[in-house]
Structures are given as structure tokens and as C-alpha cells.
Amino acid sequence: MARTLKVFKNEQHSTAFFALLPSFAVFLVFTLYPLLYSLSISFTDAGLLKQGSTFIGLSNYVKLFKDPTFWKAMLNTLIYTVAVVPVANALSFMLALALNRKLALTPIYRTAFFMPVVASTASVATVWFLFYDPFYGGFNALMAKIGISGPAWLSDPSWALAGIIIMAIWKNLGYSMVIYLAGLQDIPKDIYDAAALDGAYGQRLTRYITIPLMGRIFSFTMIISTIRSFQVFSQVRIMTGGGPTNSTLVAVYYIYRQAFESPYRLGYASAAAWVVFLVLGILAVLEARTMRRIEQ
């Protein structure tokens, strides 16, 4: 055995190799292989119900770029992201600030805000679907109390995306909040003591001490939530099915439709997936750069 495994410099290397092997195998089979496979079929006319496939070069991509529905889906995804990410993060940070103290009820509030994050999107979406019902739902009943007659939400093309966005903000609030809380608790107490003697308190403390010290965390949560936003799918599938008139059609749902609805164009869907992936990649890198510049 010792002779056959000469590839390893020492015992530790071989231990590391075998320890990593299982998860590497999983990564290979369920991540890397499908990734490359999807790239390869994006150049073919592969279909879900079709035997075999033909290489058709870039025609899937050409067709995609000419499809106004795809661009509509991309635009909707962008609107969704631009609305959800900053608002949810700003609210989460304020919540974290409010809950970052030792009061009797704070653990209960923290749990309450985190519950929607761990609840399944499918069930939450179902509840909100009912909630948004213009006649029987709670949402418009609440608005009526303050004298506003609410829109028909999910069945009104100009309000449906807003409905999806509002729910997403609520559901994601707790996610960034826990990360912000962890970040806040990481700031050494001494720094606040020093700041207290230097005369920084209230908003000035938040502005000059807390926010700058959380810079890294902001970058992290902004990028992670951008990525998560781009992947929005389940609530659209359950609440609106992309409608009415594609007003809530988002990128992943578009891909899903191409692949799993007639005519089941797997090759075309893969091409769309790769374009979305690249756009998201570029966006995340740009965002990371901007955040780094702000940090300094």
C-alpha cells in the first residue's frame, strides 16, 4: 500500500485526500457534471421527450436574445432584485440594531423574525396567496381600515410583481438579520465604551462606529441576497404562475417553463440558464467591487 500511494507527500496528505473524497464525489456527480452537461446541451436541440440530439451551434443563444419574453423575465428579475435587496437589508439592519440588546423579549422577537426564513416557501406563498385575495384576504382588509382601497394585487398586472416583492421582503428579513446580529455582537464592547467617552451616542454612534465596522458584513449580505433574489422561483410558481400577462415572469421561472412545459426544449433552457448565470456573475463581481470601494 505504502508503495502504490507514493503520490502523496506524507501521511497527512493521504488522510486529507480520503477525508475529502466523499464530498468531492458528491460535488462531481451533482454539481460539476450537470453544470458541464447543461453547457454542452445548450449547443444542441436536446429535448426532454426526445431521443438523441443534434449540434446546432449558437442558434439557441441567438433565438434567446431575440425572444422578448426572455428579456421581460430578465427585467422583472432585475426589478425584483433592486427592490428586495436594499429594502430587505436596510430593514434587517434596523431590526438587528433594535434587537441587539438584552431585553426580556428579544429572544422571542428574534425567533419570530427568523421563522419565515426557515418556513418552506411553498407554504408561505400559499398563505400569502390567500392573504392577497382582494375580497376575502387580510391585506386589503387592513388597508381598508386606514381608508385605502387596495388593488387586486396578484391579478392586476401592475401590482402583481409588487405583491411578490412585498412578500419576499417579509420572508427574507430574518435571514440578513441573523447575520447582522452576529456581526453586531462581534464588535468589541470596549470600542463602544471608548466611543461613549468620546461623546458618540445614538445616531452618531451608529453612523461613525457601528456601520463602518459592519462594512464586511454588508458586502457579504448584499451579495448573498442578490444571488438569492436572482433565484426567485417558488413563490412565482405558486402565487401567479408568472402572470398576469407575464408581469411576474422571472428568469428561473422562464427557464423552468422552457424545460418542463411543452415543447420541453432542454437545450434552449440550458442556454437561458447559462445566460442568467453569467449576468448574475457579472452583477455580483461589480457589486463586490463597489462594496470594497465603499469600505475604504
Added chain:
Amino acid sequence: MAEVILKGVTKKFGKTVAVSGLDLEVKDKELLVLVGPSGCGKTTTLRMIAGLDDPDEGEIFIEGKSMKGVEPKDRDIAMVFQNYALYPHMDVYNNMAFGLKMQKMPAAEIEARVKEAAKILGIEDLLERKPKALSGGQKQRVALGRAIVRKPRVFLMDEPLSNLDAKLRVQMRAELSRIHKRIGATIVYVTHDQTEAMTMGERIVLMKDGIIQQQGEPMQLYDDPVNIFVAGFIGSPSMNLIDGKIRNTYDGACFDSGDLTISLPEKRFGSLASRDGLDVVLGIRPEHIEDAEFAPMGADRAVLGATADVVEPMGSETLLYVTAKGGTQVTAKVNPSTKAAFGKPVTLSADLTKAHLFDRATGLAMK
């Protein structure tokens, strides 16, 4: 008149009593040194004066006003934290300027003050660095600078020189004394280093387990320690403390440790006739024990035969660590021309007019 008064101040953390019934008066423009071993409550005391912690009992007054419910920012106090507590996201300049900016001071004056402090502390070249790019000693000087620029009525300094090398420490000590004289601020200076306490303090307060053991001018604590703890803490190397009993003989009282018998001169200790058999501790400072060869002759000296274990020439004097009869360990600070050598017998002579006696049961000095 920035005097600080603590009346019966107690602070508990759960079951730990960090500070217990502290009565303390820091006079206006005084440099008071708070000294004591680790965990005796020095930092806790400073934090309560600063308003960062509230006392559980008792009250704190600054300029005669009770500080109950007064926020730290309204106390006009600057503190140098034991672990610096610099703002990691600000460069050195802004670390020092921050407090002034919060006061809305004009930028030109801020700059003048920061530059001046940086010059005094020798950190002018570091102004653009972030704290993580500084050494411990540099951080400590920035922390000091941050306090100095504020020109507050009270300075609280928690071991501000502990991380400096010996030379820089001596230099900074002198610099702090000069700053103190020039700006005439009230300073509470915490250290666990008795040398620093002796050299800097106009007055020393020695604490142990949250309780003040003794306070007074440095030489007062050195010459008249009220108990065994103070005797052992003040002075370097520490006082020799030997357990024994008082025994009365036909020519006066003597100290008897079983192996050593040392007569106790009446002119130092008074009559001990009534104390026959009492358990006591005899204390003699190393600097009051000389190599017999160089010691003056005199009635009030005890001569002691011993074997030298360690000989440490310091240049101006030599430290001897010896074992006397029966295994008693003794430290002596002797003339550098001593012929004492490792493993060789040496004869020492102790000046008993400078010796101390403590009641072993109470730990208190016997007068």
C-alpha cells in the same frame, strides 16, 4: 476644581465582589496611582468613575456633584483603556480626532491638538496607519494620545505604559508627569507595577480583593506598611518575611523562627514583654541587609550566616539570594564589591532599626 470622590462604592459581578466599600478621594490636579495585583478591582473602579459601569452601592462625586445618572459623555473624562480599544476602521489621526469632532471643534484646532499630541508621543509618522498596522506599544501611545487631545478635567489611565519597552516606558513616564504638571489635570493612574507606582504617584492607593489596604505618599507605604500584604507588595525585590515567635529573654525580647534568633531592639519595637509567645512575621527589606564586610558595626544589627544560591551583580549593587540556617530563604541587596560566590558561605548583617514586625494572626503591623 476637578476632584473625584468615591463614597462607599461597591460593585459586584454575580457572586464576585470586584470592589467593596471603596472610599477614595482624588484631589484636584492630583496624580493618584491605583495599584494592586491582577483582579483587585482597579479597572472596575475606573469604569465606575467614567460612568461605563454603575456602582451597586455608594456614590461618586466629581467637582462635588453626584454622578448618579450622568452619562459618560457628560462627565468630561478621558480614559486610556487597558487593551487600547482603538477604532479599527479609523487611522491614527482620526482615532485621536474623533472625540474632538464629536464636540464639533473647528478642524484647524483639531489638527493642531492632534499634531501636538503625536509629537509628544513620538507617533507623528504613524498618523495615516490603521490600528492593525501598529505594534502594541504604538497602539498604546495612540490610546494615550486620544485621551490627551481631549484635555478633559479628569484622566483615567488603565496601565497605559504596560506594553512599552523599558526605555520607552521611562521616557513616557517622565512625559506623562510633565503633561500632568503642564495641563494640571486630575489623573487616576492604574498600574500593577509597584515601581511605576512609586515613581509616578503623588499619592498611592494600594488595593487587594476590591478593598483599599493603604493609601498615602509613596515613601509612607514603603516606610510604614500597615500590613503584611502592603509590606510584600511595595519595594523591589520584595521584603523578606520570616515566620516566628516572640520570646522574652533576660536581655530583652527576641524573634525566634526555630532556626534563627534575632534580638528585637527596644528603640524600634518598644517593649514586647507582654507579647511573649505571640506568632509574628519579621520583615526586613533586601536593601537593609548588607554583606557583613561592608556593614557598619552596631548594636542594632543582626549577623546572619548563610550560603549564597544566586549572585546577581546589577552594577550599582549586587543582589544575593541566600539560604540561612534551617533553610530560610533571604534576599539581600549588597555592596557590589562583595566576595559572595555561588555555593560559598557568606555573612550578612541586617539593620534591625529598619525591620518590621507583623502579628501573624491579623496580618497587621505591630507598633
